[in-house]
Amino acid sequence: MSDLIERIGIGRAWAAGVALLALVFGLGSVLFTRTVYANFVWHYFWGPVYADAKGWSCAAWANGEQIQPQSCTNVPAGMGPVAEPGYTVVSEIGYAVILLVMLVGVALLLKQLRVERYRAMFYGLFPFMFFGGALRVVEDVNNRAAEVRAEQLASGVPPAEATGVLIDYPLNAFLISPIIYFTVFFVALGALVAAVYLSRHVISQSYEYPLFAIASAILVVTLGYLGWASATKEFVYFYPQVLVAVLVGATICTAGVWYLIENVKPAINRGTGLMGLVILWAHSIDGVANVVGLDWMTYLTGRANLTGKHPVNRFIVDVSGGVLPAYLDAFPFLIVKLVAATFVIYVFDEVVFEDSPRFTVMLLVAIVAVGLGPGTRDMLRATLYV
Incomplete structure (x- = not known):
């Protein structure tokens, strides 16, 4: 592995690694929207930011509509993952x-x-x-x-x-x-x-x-x-x-x-x-x-x-x-x-x-x-x- 990195250069290896990660999550979010994007990317990363930006106590995925549920503790399963402002x-x-x-x-x-x-x-x-x-x-x-x-x-x-x-x-x-x-x-x-x-x-x-x-x-x-x-x-x-x-x-x-x-x-x-x-x-x-x-x-x-x-x-x-x-x-x-x-x-x-x-x-x-x-x-x- 180190020989490969040395041949292509550490800068190019870094850029290739970043591009590969972006490609994996990008394609995964498109092809497996519910599993990759909704349940992981949105749930843990963008959902909390979205809820915070909107001033909501939580946000529900709701098949991409991103709505504020009536209750953050009792959200219907069909609405998908629920995200709250802050970190996990x-x-x-x-x-x-x-x-x-x-x-x-x-x-x-x-x-x-x-x-x-x-x-x-x-x-x-x-x-x-x-x-x-x-x-x-x-x-x-x-x-x-x-x-x-x-x-x-x-x-x-x-x-x-x-x-x-x-x-x-x-x-x-x-x-x-x-x-x-x-x-x-x-x-x-x-x-x-x-x-x-x-x-x-x-x-x-x-x-x-x-x-x-x-x-x-x-x-x-x-x-x-x-x-x-x-x-x-x-x-x-x-x-x-x-x-x-x-x-x-x-x-x-x-x-x-x-x-x-x-x-x-x-x-x-x-x-x-x-x-x-x-x-x-x-x-x-x-x-x-x-x-x-x-x-x-x-x-x-x-x-x-x-x-x-x-x-x-x-x-x-x-x-x-x-x-x-x-x-x-x-x-x-x-x-x-x-x-x-x-x-x-x-x-x-x-x-x-x-x-x-x-x-x-x-x-x-x-x-x-x-x-x-x-x-x-x-x-x-x-x-x-x-």
């Missing part, structure tokens, strides 16, 4: 595989572009990790606007005077997890290519500087929209104490774990260096945001706590809920995030970087993104209470 174990595994394949593709692209200074790329892409979470909150604001509009119309408010929805289906599907990860991925990829071009043909700076500038500008525009929404929309709030609690809490957790690593077992971080600190902080944001959003909102804002979206998160909270007090239900999730981040730092040692620095850094970018993206979303969603 199957979908999370599927998206992890897709992410890995995409990372390999990006690593190959970087080779073609002759991009080096991989650690610098890690920091240049950092604002995009915030951008993904902030962009998801744009959809949360949009969903809340749709709910308010529906309530106003039901109460007799004329359509012209009711609250408007910024983005409607199908465009809002690009802002819904997990499709939003692909949206951010391609935006970041475009920014990277543009930054490499600028560094070689326009400015006399390494590519990570224009990359960071482009990413920061996109992030500022997104945060600016959220700030405008909180200032002008009565259904969007602003609780700075929530933002402070998450940022300060995450920084304290990161500092504590980092201190232990540096003073008890510094060998853990010889490979990642300061990138290890970023990884810890990113996943601390995710863990602390869950504690604040799921357990502390009533204490900080006087409003009800939010709910978890991910299966692993919900499982941990459900299990700990029978043991710990209500204000600490999500605390074990924070511990899991810190332990997992520390383990990642330990695994990515000097040998891994020496063997494949390009792909290693891409993996670390993805690891930070899957922590800081959801963490930023949860933090801003709780701050704006949407």
Whole structure:
């Protein structure tokens, strides 16, 4: 197998593998629509996104009509599979595989572009990790606007005077997890290519500087929209104490774990260096945001706590809920995030970087993104209470 890949080239082998997967699922969906598309692709991947984009609690396949059933728990068998917004174990595994394949593709692209200074790329892409979470909150604001509009119309408010929805289906599907990860991925990829071009043909700076500038500008525009929404929309709030609690809490957790690593077992971080600190902080944001959003909102804002979206998160909270007090239900999730981040730092040692620095850094970018993206979303969603 390795001889075959060497003969045709790893880039062509990757493209052929992706094309083969697309062909298998494409033809399978056409020839065996019910089995391949409805019961697998739609049920686990597109159905949850469709239901979320429509603002439904669930969606039924119904021979391709995709309708909202009267009851999500008692759907006639003839309507086919039923999908609910959010993730399942199957979908999370599927998206992890897709992410890995995409990372390999990006690593190959970087080779073609002759991009080096991989650690610098890690920091240049950092604002995009915030951008993904902030962009998801744009959809949360949009969903809340749709709910308010529906309530106003039901109460007799004329359509012209009711609250408007910024983005409607199908465009809002690009802002819904997990499709939003692909949206951010391609935006970041475009920014990277543009930054490499600028560094070689326009400015006399390494590519990570224009990359960071482009990413920061996109992030500022997104945060600016959220700030405008909180200032002008009565259904969007602003609780700075929530933002402070998450940022300060995450920084304290990161500092504590980092201190232990540096003073008890510094060998853990010889490979990642300061990138290890970023990884810890990113996943601390995710863990602390869950504690604040799921357990502390009533204490900080006087409003009800939010709910978890991910299966692993919900499982941990459900299990700990029978043991710990209500204000600490999500605390074990924070511990899991810190332990997992520390383990990642330990695994990515000097040998891994020496063997494949390009792909290693891409993996670390993805690891930070899957922590800081959801963490930023949860933090801003709780701050704006949407």
